[in-house]
Amino acid sequence: MxxxxxxxxxxxxxxxxxxxxxxxxxxxxxxxxxxxxxxxxxxxxxxxxxxxxxxxxxxxxxxxxxxxxxxxxxxxxxxxxxxxxxxxxxxxxxxxxxxxxxxxxxxxxxxxxxxxxxxxxxxxxxxxxxxxxxxxxxxxxxxxxxxxxxxxxxxxxxxxxxxxxxxxVPEQRHDFLDTIIDGLDRNEREDVDYDPLQELSIPTNVIQNAVKAFDCAWAAQKEAIIMEARVSHYRRMLGKSLREMQRETSHPDDINPAPKSKRGIHGALNTAYEDLKDRGWSYVIRSTEVNKMTSTKVQQDLESRFESVKKMDFTVGNIYGFLQGLAMSKGDIQLDMACEIFDQITKYHSDNTVYYMGWKSNDKHRMAGMRIRANRFILPGFSMDSWQRSLGYYARKILEDIDKVFAMLDGKDCPRYGLIDAFEGQLSDLRGGQRVKTDYFDIRFYPGIGTIHFFPNNEKIMDRLNVMVGLRRQWIPENATPEQENPFWKQYREAEKFNKGLRLTRQESWALSNRETAYRDDSYEETMASFHNNLVSSMEKLGYQSNFALVDCSSGSACHTATMSLPKPVDLAS
Incomplete structure (x- = not known):
């Protein structure tokens, strides 16, 4: 020290x-x-x-x-x-x-x-x-x-x-987890037949074996605590040992400290039971099946609520209820994962992002939309010393999340050859500066400065990500119909042209990259107003229209004139 x-x-x-x-x-x-x-x-x-x-x-x-x-x-x-x-x-x-x-x-x-x-x-x-x-x-x-x-x-x-x-404060709190946790039974020990969704289920025998191990451990622990208390009681009845008498100590040697009162026994039983539940639920939420379904942030959110989760009895019924809750929330989880990866990509490097005028029916709350550049984006945080044989924990998690989202947008569970596969199988090539191909990206690694350059090789999937996030955040209108000449569509597709004239201040860059939390800052509205004017000026210099004919869809057929053609996200249910 x-x-x-x-x-x-x-x-x-x-x-x-x-x-x-x-x-x-x-x-x-x-x-x-x-x-x-x-x-x-x-x-x-x-x-x-x-x-x-x-x-x-x-x-x-x-x-x-x-x-x-x-x-x-x-x-x-x-x-x-x-x-x-x-x-x-x-x-x-x-x-x-x-x-x-x-x-x-x-x-x-x-x-x-x-x-x-x-x-x-x-x-x-x-x-x-x-x-x-x-x-x-x-x-x-x-x-x-x-x-x-x-x-x-x-x-x-x-x-x-x-x-x-x-x-x-978390940038995005996953409310569906509250519903899942609240729906679990804190006291019921009866095992009920459940039919978990196949896409998110630990094999039945694995769950049953885990619960059986829990029950056996609890039975043995209970018996041990009670037997230790019994032994302690009878030892006290016998009194001191000769050595204790010779030392004239008032306290007998306690070779196996055990609870000596009814309250102490209850306390020991409760501590042991809570410890076993902690271990059981930890096994479930860190299982491969749950990890495949959730992003790093959803996993962190779940683990931050672990004190609530582990209060539930560790039964087959509760485990299936928990897994079913996650499966039924799959749509919300997928949207959140897409937004998290989108934010991860747009947060750290201004060259990753293209800004366009967002679609909002209320001009007062009009805001810039964002999309990821289709040709290349850069992510930091991947430093690796020459002696290291693999990426760090969080670096791996980021790459795993990117692969999960792009596979999901491609209608698949996982890539055949993903980013982690490349870093495990072709690390020497990547260290040597070679461009390595995976299912969804070509990548080039710069270990000295800790950056990875991603070159998307499927423009349609990249477009699905941009559209999914744009719809989620109301930058893009829902229920789009074909209107190829709509000015929104034109500026959305050609945003790179007028983005060249944008010169963002430090405050604007921070606010745009931290939208989920930046709005709490007192100067946020002023900063965003400044950026809005900057964006409008850059658009109008090149002849792009910035004020769209926004129509209230509640008026019926008139809404058709304010929509435009957008690619549909992949149907993930099929």
Missing amino acids: DNLQYYPTPDTLIQKMWFTFKDRDFARILEPSAGDGRLLKFHGKFHDTDACEINMDLHPTLKDKGIQVVSLDFMDLQEGSMYSHIIMNPPFKDGAEHLLHAWDILYSGEIVCLLNAETLKNPFSQKRSLLNSLIEKHGSVEFLTDAFMTEDTERKTEVEVALVHLTK
């Missing part, structure tokens, strides 16, 4: 950090640089806390307190969707990097973090600038002087610190 960076947080400051959290419903907590667990001691409940700690000498101390150590180096931790709160005092020199990583892995919840004030006041690096922007959009900061000079400070320093509070 770098002792020059180790500044134990004083108790008064720890209390202030805990009181900074607004949501007091602590489902599960993470402390990324735990030390001896100092930050967690004011929480009072260690059974729902995880920690990262690089100094293995401190692990026994943490475990003795009931704190689960989930990683040595916090920067290696890749999954955080199960946490509702993160509280952290990272090494001062790496504060920005640690806080940004915490934000990346958190799916939904709050972060309270202590930083060196210079990290925010001197944003000389890209990461520090990004962190300042993140705080401005999603949180607050309080600068504190003399916080490490109080009487209870173990290692005093006059450094000014920044107390940062961030709240992360």
Whole structure:
């Protein structure tokens, strides 16, 4: 451990950090640089806390307190969707990097973090600038002087610190999961015959075997707890051992600590039962069949609600009910997956996106539509050192999601040769700069800068994605009929021409790439109005019409004059 960076947080400051959290419903907590667990001691409940700690000498101390150590180096931790709160005092020199990583892995919840004030006041690096922007959009900061000079400070320093509070709200909450979870039975143990949809079902024998294993484990655990309590009772009746008498101790040696009261037995039984349900439901939601059906974000959303899921009894009926709920929500899941991949592609690189004038019946709320360029798009986040033999966890997940969506739009369950197949089977070719072909893309990999260039090889599927998202977000009208000369159609198809004249400001780029959350910002309306004027000006310079004859479809046949021809998305039910 770098002792020059180790500044134990004083108790008064720890209390202030805990009181900074607004949501007091602590489902599960993470402390990324735990030390001896100092930050967690004011929480009072260690059974729902995880920690990262690089100094293995401190692990026994943490475990003795009931704190689960989930990683040595916090920067290696890749999954955080199960946490509702993160509280952290990272090494001062790496504060920005640690806080940004915490934000990346958190799916939904709050972060309270202590930083060196210079990290925010001197944003000389890209990461520090990004962190300042993140705080401005999603949180607050309080600068504190003399916080490490109080009487209870173990290692005093006059450094000014920044107390940062961030709240992360999912860009897209999957409401259909609430319906699925609420529909499961919390108490029923009777196994009922179910007919799960074949497209999303773990084989019946697998489900039955899992439930049988659960029931056997529970029966054995129950018997063990009761027998341990019995043994403990009879041992106490016999009294002390000779060694205990010789030591004149008032407490007998307890070789097998067991609950000694009725309440203690109930507590032990409840803890064991909840642990088994946790294991059983974890097996289901991480199963290959559920993973094939859901995107990374849907999976994160599901895991963030795991506390609700695991309250349900682990029965064949409940498992089938859960799987049927997912299958019946397939349409919503597919639309959400398409939108998530669309956002992933358009978010990071302005060259990936083409803007057009969206179709809206209310001019006041008119907004720009977006579509992905058909010839090429670029995605970052795929850095790979020379010694690595595979992509990281999240990089793989992004590629898996892209393949899932494009296969879905092609009416298939999965590609025959997908992006992951290419990185597993032709990694040396990709490292060497060769262009590799998969079912839906030609790809070229740049490991040094961590980008992949995607060249779609099926324009129709790309068009289906653009149309599906455009319809979902009301950029494109529904129930289109053939009107080839409609001005909307013309500017939609030829948007690349007038996009060349667009010069986006930094605020416009951010707002357009973060539509799901940017609208909460006070300046969002002003920013979008500026972009709207920019887009109209660029269109009109090249003679494109920007005001379409929008007609209220409730007027009947007149609506026909305001529609245009668009390719239909693939019929996924066929």
